[in-house]
Amino acid sequence: MLNLSGFRILIDCPLDLLAITIFSPVPCDVGIEAYGQNDQSSIQKKQKLERQMTPDDLVSAEPWYKTVKTLHLWEVSLIDIVLISNPMGLLGLPFLTQNPRFCAKIYMTEATAKIGQLMMEDLVSMHMEFRRLHGPEDSSFPWWTKNLDGEQVPSVLKNLVFGENGDDLGSWMRLYSLDDVKNCMKKVQDVKFAEEVCYNGTLIIKALSSGLDIGACNWLINGPNGSLSYVSDSIFVSHHSKNFDFHGLKGTDVMIYSGFSCLQSAEMTDSDCISTISENNDERLTASLLDNEESLGELEKLAFVCLCAAESADAGGSTLITITRVGIVLQLLELMSNSIESSSLKVPIFVISSVAEELLAYANTIPEWLCEQRQEKLISGEPSFDHLKFIKDKKIHLFPAIHSPNLITSWQEPCIVFAPHWSLRLGPSVQLLQHWRGDPKSLLVLEDGISSGLGLLPFRPIAMKILQCSFLSGIRLQKFPTLLSLLKPKIVLVPDVVNQRINLSTVKTKSILSYSENKMLSVGRIAENADVEIMAELATKLSWKKLRQRENFGIARLKGDFVMENGKHRLVSGLDQEGSSGKTRSLRHWGTVAPETLLDALMKMSVIGSIEHRRGENGAEGKSIIYITNPSGGMIETSEMGTAITTDDETVASKIFQAIDGILDGI
Template sequence: MKFKASSLDEEDPKCSNRSGPFDLEEPLVRKRKKVERPLDANDLIYAEPWYKTVKNLHLWNTSFIDVVLISSPMGMLGLPFLTRIKGFSAKIYVTEATARLGQLMMEDLVSMHMEIRQLFGPQESCFPHWMKWEELKLLPCSLRDVALGKDGGELGGWMPLYSAADVKDCLQKVQRLKYAEETCYSALIIKAFSSGLDIGTCNWTINGPKGRIAFISSSIFVSAHAMNFDYIGLQGNDTIIYSDFSFLNATEDIEKDHNNFFPTTHDFSCPRNAENDGQELAKSLLHVDDNMEETQKLAFLSSHVIDSVKVGGSVLIPISRLGIVLQLLEQISASLDVSALKVPIYIISSVAEELLAFTNIIPEWLCKQRQEKLFSGQPLFGHVELINEEKLHVFPAIHSPKLLMNWQEPCIVFCPHWSLRLGPAVHFLQRWCGDQNSLLILENELDVELALLPFKPMAMKVLQCSFLSGIRLQKVQPLLNILQPKVVLFPKELKLINSSKSTAFSIFHYCIDETLHIPSLKDKSELEIATDLTFHFDWRNLKQGNISMTRLKGELLREHGKLRLISGNVQQSSEIRQLVHWGSPDLERLLTVLSSRGIKGTLRKAISGSESENASVVLVNDPSQALIEVKEMNTVITATDENLASIIFEAIGSILDGI
């Protein structure tokens, strides 16, 4: 956790002299970079906001996407960028809670964007002026890195925001699921299991004919508000794709925990832990209570909030994670009661009222402690009582007449947007940035120096806080020992972390825009056959290998990810069916069999340039003329004598497998 005061006015004059694509085009730019002055507000781009999405999203052929799995409400924010692309027709799966929370977040973002758009007016074209190369070259190096990325290839990821109509269209394409509810896509069974990170967040499992796959996103074992991480539901999968990237924002954990992590080598030799050992590991995971540390962070924040309001300062909290906001509300209100302070708390958002109402009617998505409140007749969260006691006030906008009548300072305000570039947070920062008694609470992932640049000089205190947002590295190895996969796919960023410990699974590393080939874990598919069809089995032993086969006639169905063969309306015939052969005949053996039947032939090469150029040819000249062409996909018999053709056919069938 970091605490910063007015030190924000001190600029770091250092700037990277890294060469980029523009240095080759313009030597003057390279010279300018070496003496580049510190950033100020005039260096920023004043225009209607654009939003950074996946790299090269505009180049994707979305018609190739079959399924989209969304693991969190925050992930929903990017969905309309994808669904509005022409040709998109994939199935989208998301939990019911994530769909509703994501809808509210998208609607709020569109509302805030429309407000700021009124300031800049309608956009002149679909390509803003600041995205032109000549303008990008003039940007300071730090801003150019934001616009282009470190490698200069991320400019195509910037997109104009979607509209309210895009949001509505996106939601119509979403299929909503409960935790552990099965849904089928083709031969795949898809399920969502709680990840514990926030309300409605999940991990996914896919069970198909060729194996079982689990996706692990950012997860928390024990949550104070959401349902806990259901890792038991992830057991029994062949492959695990580990996509918890929270470690990228926790460098101190990487330094501390890398010795307890996993190797980068492939190792199949280590035996798996016994069931009892797995249970003990599960207990050890849960005994380390990360929730206690998070509670201490909330108490720490509340103490600074109380300190600020005691001296007449106001507090601004533009935090995006719903669970953290709900817990902070409870912690701060309790601290105010203990301190006997009567300071109003405001939540200002176009969707705040709907959001708070929704959180109080979803006990099945919450942790057991919250569910127990329901059975005892208490509200699931503390904001219900705070509103009833008029300690918490909820308004849709800062210009709401009721807010203007109710407003008083000092106060505590929860509002969007965490970027500090749009929404009510911008107005409150402009009001309080010069007040040394006021406090701004931000999440640690934000570049605070750049975010606060428009509000300098900054006397307001700034408190950055990093909340637990995923699995700690020291818990990854015990978790995988419990899940016991055969193959684990990690992001390449974890490849540098090494240890001497062996694993019972094979490890691969994936990265963006690269195809990763992993060994097939299951080369056969299973087929359920109806009992009445088993009476028609007529087994035939094959010449190649110790295999027996039979032919069945029925209706092939695919249900719940499984293949089934039933009799259906197909009538079984009592007639003897002609054998179906496959494979290519051995020509030398064929000549021997033909000779035993009084047929003489010779092996010839196909005529160059003919349709049968790639075929092998047997020319029959006694007792009459005939031609046998053995091609890659079939064998063709040509003869003027029908009886001779039948004998040749029978000879070929005698050396081939058939049923």
């Protein structure tokens, strides 16, 4: 949550989907007696004092969903702006928008809005399927938490439910409905990459591609007090979405980095950092960031998944792919189909999802959100992704649910199935995993992040081969100092857990600050004085007065309105120069009046007087009084608080005013 120029800005509102692994999937027919004591899983690496977890430890109830911590305590009416960086950051937003006091402006890219809405609809569809099988629950309180507070409950379950400090219980909520999703999306203002939108005439907001996935972005915010960039997990070179547009983030006053995927890489050494920063030429820095080593490594991982699936099919086993990242799924579908077509294998590919047909069709209609290679394919008359032709040739089959009649008639094994998993607790992957878990020839492909211990607990013993993939999901730790050297922000904000893993001492920036969860961090204003735009027509009418106390500094007086437009202070047209209407106005002065200097100026005007200095208490500086005796009486009293003039003679008062005007700067 940011507080910028008096506006509260929420960036992303995700769900903790890993937390629903505490629930038992449906159907779940594995009990303690079926749980293999000789299983070599990571679960057996628990401390000896803690008993081994079994499927019966999981919560057998309708799943609740864990939102952003303390979301239930937020006063949503105080949120002014919501910025969504990627589809996953959208999944928790309906919990906010269903509150009648929510009135914030929501910004996200068009692609994020479309893909995120489809993901939410798919989640609701799978949850409703769970309710049909398990039965609905009307309780407004998660009653099952009472059973997880005992001493015998495994600590991993307690931590997921209550948090390390026991304050996460309020984060659990019942899932929203399809109507909530639709009402949420009605409040969204979608934007294109690099499109500027103005909020309240004060903030200029722009989305720039992050390269993480289709439509994913970083944010650039310009306001009257400076510029701020928000950089989340980003990928420099992508084979499906637009590359990371880091050039648009150069030179901001404040940069907030929120990427946590870099923690998966090794720690930085001093030599790594120094060798990177020494290349201070922008072209060299850019080239080092855009090297294709990472992207080629990602293609090799995808090719390896295809190879493993082909080997399983050749041995008579099926493959279940539960990866949910849209870009990875699209590339895998393409590579898998091409691989099967070029081989002698005749293996059908099934995609089972309530939104599969709409999502795959949409992916071939959005070239502006894709990488250059995909755009060039579309220009040359080919589809952006090859899955389109395989769907037409009936080599890829799309079905909304596992119980679809057409799927039952088309089903054959071995096969390759793409199915969303939502932490292996909802959706078609649950039934398929139950079906194949005892087949050693079959393959399960998981994305890194799903615990093979808790995630697969309900399905053990499992004989399937398991391939857990770690795809690139952000900026590698070794490249972060190089990125900072290229962007040159004045102040950098880094998560404390990242700051502990990296040496940024050689990065040339004004300040590097670390922030942590649930702690407020205040960042001072970079620019002491804000810039003001004056229209040329108005500027030519101003009568500039050169100041005595500041050389080469001019000042003019005018009347009119001082407004904020498009994030900038402006003096709008139509303002009148002082005196243009023929009316006179009193001058304003500033500075300190020295009594001796003032008396000398008065004596040159034939005004005679004397000075009396009075000390304050305890020897402190007091006040000075000039007594006017000729041509008439009067008194001028000066102190730290100000200057007071007393006289009954208008001529004397006029001369005193002229003397002060000759000493002090004023307009």
